[in-house]
Amino acid sequence: MTAQIELSQVNKHYGAYHALKDINLTIEKGSFVALVGPSGCGKSTLLRSLAGLEKITAGRLTIAGAEMTAVPPRKRDIAMVFQSYALYPHMTVEENLIYPLRMRGVSKTNAKAKAQEVAGFTGLSGLLTRYPRQLSGGQRQRVAMGRAVIRSPKAFLFDEPLSNLDAALRVSMRKEIRALHDRLGATSVYVTHDQIEAMTMADHVVVMRDGVIEQQGAPLTLYDRPENRFVAGFIGSPAMNFIAARAVDGASIALDLPGQPVIAVDRKGAAPLAPGQAVTAGLRPEHLRIVDGESGSDHQAFTLPVRLIESTGSLTYLSLGDTGDISLVEHGREHLRPGDRLTLTIDPGLVHLFDPETGRRV
Numbered sequence: 001m002t003a004q005i006e007l008s009q010v011n012k013h014y015g016a017y018h019a020l021k022d023i024n025l026t027i028e029k030g031s032f033v034a035l036v037g038p039s040g041c042g043k044s045t046l047l048r049s050l051a052g053l054e055k056i057t058a059g060r061l062t063i064a065g066a067e068m069t070a071v072p073p074r075k076r077d078i079a080m081v082f083q084s085y086a087l088y089p090h091m092t093v094e095e096n097l098i099y100p101l102r103m104r105g106v107s108k109t110n111a112k113a114k115a116q117e118v119a120g121f122t123g124l125s126g127l128l129t130r131y132p133r134q135l136s137g138g139q140r141q142r143v144a145m146g147r148a149v150i151r152s153p154k155a156f157l158f159d160e161p162l163s164n165l166d167a168a169l170r171v172s173m174r175k176e177i178r179a180l181h182d183r184l185g186a187t188s189v190y191v192t193h194d195q196i197e198a199m200t201m202a203d204h205v206v207v208m209r210d211g212v213i214e215q216q217g218a219p220l221t222l223y224d225r226p227e228n229r230f231v232a233g234f235i236g237s238p239a240m241n242f243i244a245a246r247a248v249d250g251a252s253i254a255l256d257l258p259g260q261p262v263i264a265v266d267r268k269g270a271a272p273l274a275p276g277q278a279v280t281a282g283l284r285p286e287h288l289r290i291v292d293g294e295s296g297s298d299h300q301a302f303t304l305p306v307r308l309i310e311s312t313g314s315l316t317y318l319s320l321g322d323t324g325d326i327s328l329v330e331h332g333r334e335h336l337r338p339g340d341r342l343t344l345t346i347d348p349g350l351v352h353l354f355d356p357e358t359g360r361r362v
C-alpha cells in the first residue's frame with residue numbers, strides 16, 4: 001500500500017494554545033481512517049490542517065507524495081463534508097452537485113451527465129430539481145456527499161457529517177458512506193466523537209486527547225489491547241470498569257472490593273507482576289460472567305450486590321457494588337432485584353492492567 005497522506009511531527013499552535021502535538025500519521029491510499037476523541041481534542045484542527053484551512057506551525061504534511069505546507073486549499077485536490085451541509089439554498093440539487101465541476105471549467109453537458117451518475121448511486125435521482133429547503137436532513141447530507149464525490153479528489157475529509165441526524169438515520173447513513181467509499185476506492189478521513197461510528201466504519205482508528213494521538217490501529221486492536229487507561233475507557237460501550245488492585249503474586253491480583261477477592265490474570269508473555277505492586281484492573285462490562293451461587297467458594301469468583309437493573313429487551317445492564325459503579329452487560333434477561341448478590345468471574349485473559357500513576361498498560 002502507498003501512503004496518500006503523511007504527517008510527521010505535525011504541530012499546530014493557535015497563538016499560545018498548543019492544539020496539535022507531534023502528530024505522526026500515515027493514511028494509506030484507499031483506507032478509511034477515523035479520528036475520534038472528546039470535544040476539544042483537536043480532531044477538526046487536524047482535519048482542517050489536511051485541507052489547508054489551518055496552517056500547521058511545525059512538521060511535515062504530504063499528500064500523494066507532494067509537500068503541502070505552501071499549497072492553498074483549492075490546489076490540494078481534497079473534498080470536505082461538514083456537519084452543516086453548506087448547500088447553496090438558491091440552487092437546485094443538480095446545480096449544487098455540478099457546482100464543483102463548473103468551477104473547474106467542465107462543460108454544462110458533461111457536468112449534468114456526471115450529476116445523473118452521482119445522483120444514481122447517492123439515491124438522489126428523483127430529487128434533482130428540488131431546492132435544499134425541500135429536502136430531509138438525510139437527503140441534504142446525500143447532496144453534500146454527492147457534491148464531494150462528483151469529482152475524484154485525492155481524499156475525502158468528513159467532519160462529524162452525521163451529527164445532525166437522528167439515531168436511526170445515522171446508522172443507515174454510516175453504511176452508505178462506507179459503501180460509497182468502497183465503490184469509489186476513495187481515501188477517507190472521518191472525524192467523529194462517537195467511538196461506535198469510528199469502530200464500525202473505519203479500517204484504522206486514531207484516538208486523540210488534548211492534541212496528542214493516544215493510540216492508533218485497527219478497531220479491534222484498540223478494543224483488545226488498549227495501550228493506556230484513557231483508550232481503554234474510551235473504546236467500548238458501556239465503558240470499561242476500573243478497579244484498584246494489588247498483585248498477590250506474578251499472575252494474580254487482589255481487587256480492592258469487600259473481601260479483597262483474588263483473581264487470576266494472564267500476562268500473555270508480559271513481565272510477571274511484583275508481589276504487592278499496585279495496579280488498576282480494567283474489566284469490561286461484557287466480560288463479567290454471572291455464575292451460580294455455589295461456586296462462590298471458588299477463589300476466582302467475587303460477589304457484589306445489585307444496585308440497578310436496566311433492560312432494553314435484548315440486553316440487560318446491571319449496576320453493581322456498594323456504590324453501583326461497576327457495570328455488567330448481558331444478553332437476554334436477568335430475573336434479579338436490587339439487593340440480590342451476584343457471584344462473578346472473568347476469564348484471566350480478559351483482565352487489563354494499568355499503572356495507577358501513568359495510566360499505561362502494564
Ligand SMILES: Nc1ncnc2c1ncn2[C@@H]1O[C@H](COP(=O)(O)OP(=O)(O)OP(=O)(O)O)[C@@H](O)[C@H]1O
Nearest residue numbers: 014017019037038039040041042043044045046193
Ligand atoms: N481559531 C482558534 N483559535 C484558538 N483556539 C482554537 C481555534 N480553533 C480551535 N481552537 C482550540 O483548539 C482545540 C481543538 O479544537 P478542535 O476544533 O480541533 O476540537 P475538536 O476535537 O474538533 O472538538 P469537537 O468535538 O468539539 O468538534 C480546542 O481547545 C479549541 O478551543
Ligand SMILES: [Mg+2]
Nearest residue numbers: 043044045159
Ligand atoms: Mg470538531
